[in-house]
Structure formats: structure tokens, C-alpha cells
Amino acid sequence: MPEQREAVDWDAVPGPPGWYEPEHVGRGLRVLSGATNLVRAAEAGSLLGCGGIVHDHSGSVFPAAAIAAPLLLDVARRGHPAARDTALVLLDEALSFQPHPGYARVAEPDGTEVPLCCALAHHLRAHADFLTGLSGAGRSLLAEAAAHWRFEIRECVATGDDTAAFGSLTGRFPDGVHAARMHLGGTVTPLNGLTLEHPPEGDSPEAFLRLLAHPPAALPPGALLLPAECGYRAR
Numbered sequence: 001m002p003e004q005r006e007a008v009d010w011d012a013v014p015g016p017p018g019w020y021e022p023e024h025v026g027r028g029l030r031v032l033s034g035a036t037n038l039v040r041a042a043e044a045g046s047l048l049g050c051g052g053i054v055h056d057h058s059g060s061v062f063p064a065a066a067i068a069a070p071l072l073l074d075v076a077r078r079g080h081p082a083a084r085d086t087a088l089v090l091l092d093e094a095l096s097f098q099p100h101p102g103y104a105r106v107a108e109p110d111g112t113e114v115p116l117c118c119a120l121a122h123h124l125r126a127h128a129d130f131l132t133g134l135s136g137a138g139r140s141l142l143a144e145a146a147a148h149w150r151f152e153i154r155e156c157v158a159t160g161d162d163t164a165a166f167g168s169l170t171g172r173f174p175d176g177v178h179a180a181r182m183h184l185g186g187t188v189t190p191l192n193g194l195t196l197e198h199p200p201e202g203d204s205p206e207a208f209l210r211l212l213a214h215p216p217a218a219l220p221p222g223a224l225l226l227p228a229e230c231g232y233r234a235r
């Protein structure tokens, strides 16, 4: 996927001044995709891991990580085993590190601004078949990504004082009652009292959530629900 890598203007991607080094990203990805030994893969890992997409000494992650994620996954699929291992380590760091204040969100293709961690998790789940096949590192990445669940609302109906919301769920909605943030048309609304009524079955993401003590109008079709705790743990 070299065309896509070259098309990104890393200088235009926001990042915390003094931390984010845009020139490290393009160079790091170039070196990584062409790496055929441990030395070159480690060189790429240093560029990307020290101001490129993360800063590993301080445990911080930058918005460039979400844009680089599909490219890293492509390297992991097609690259040399040393490059694959480096890409997986970087993805793992990106998902577990914390963003800087003001740099905790990224825009999805439809313009919705979502927490950086949830955008990363979404990219990882798009490659679930590949990551599952890797066992060890691949499966643990998917397990971490599962905590960043997302629910897209398709339809709601009242059930007593509550609302049942039908839609698609990816990731794992935890047991119990949880808070979420609802993203719709550029606004973010906190919601409390969500619980999973019917989980997805088989390969279908269809599920329904129950929102306690709220009318259906609280959950408009087309809205996206993400975990409340995501994107608010900035350094």
C-alpha cells in the first residue's frame, strides 16, 4: 500500500508540539515496509516509537497513530516477520498509551470525531481474521481492542420507562450497567444507564441495548455510542 502511505501529509496531522515529530512517521513507515531484517525493523521502530506515532519513554500516543494503523496492519500482513513484530508492538503501544490533552480525538471518514483509542480498536477489528491467525500478539491486541466497544443505533422502541435500542455492536460490552458517550452530528452527549439486553450471535453484529429510564428520543437512529471512559484519560 505504498501509494496510500505517501499520500498522507504527516505535517498536517495534529500532534502535541515538542512531542510529535511528523517527519519520523513517513520515514519510519517507509523503512518498516521495506525492512528485511531485525536492524532495519528496529530502526523503523525507533522512528515511529520516539515521536512518530507514539512516544514510548513517556507512554504517550499521538493522533498520527490512528492514521498509521491501517498501514501498520498492512505491513504486518505482507512484511518481513521482523517488520510484522515491530508493527504489532507499535499498535499495542498506541492502544495502551495515553494521549495529550487536546489530542485525544480523531475524525473518522464520515467526520465523526471519536476517541483515538476507539479509532485504533476499530482498525484492529477490521483485521480480526488476520490477527486471530497470529495467535499470541495478534489475539492479545484483539482482546485489548474489545474493551473499546461501539454500538451504532438503528432503531429504538419504548419498553416501559426504558428504551430498547437495536443496532450493531462490535467489541465487547461489559456485564452490568455502564455509561457511554453518544456521538451524533458533531455533538457528544453523555448517557448513563446502558445495559446489554441481547448480545450479537454468530457472525452478525446485531444486538440490542437497554437504556434505563430514558425515552426513545434519547437515542436517535444513526447515533454512535462509545465507552464513556474513552478519550478522557488524556495525560
Ligand SMILES: [Zn+2]
Pocket: 115, 116, 117, 118, 119, 121, 148, 227, 230, 231
Ligand atoms: Zn476507546
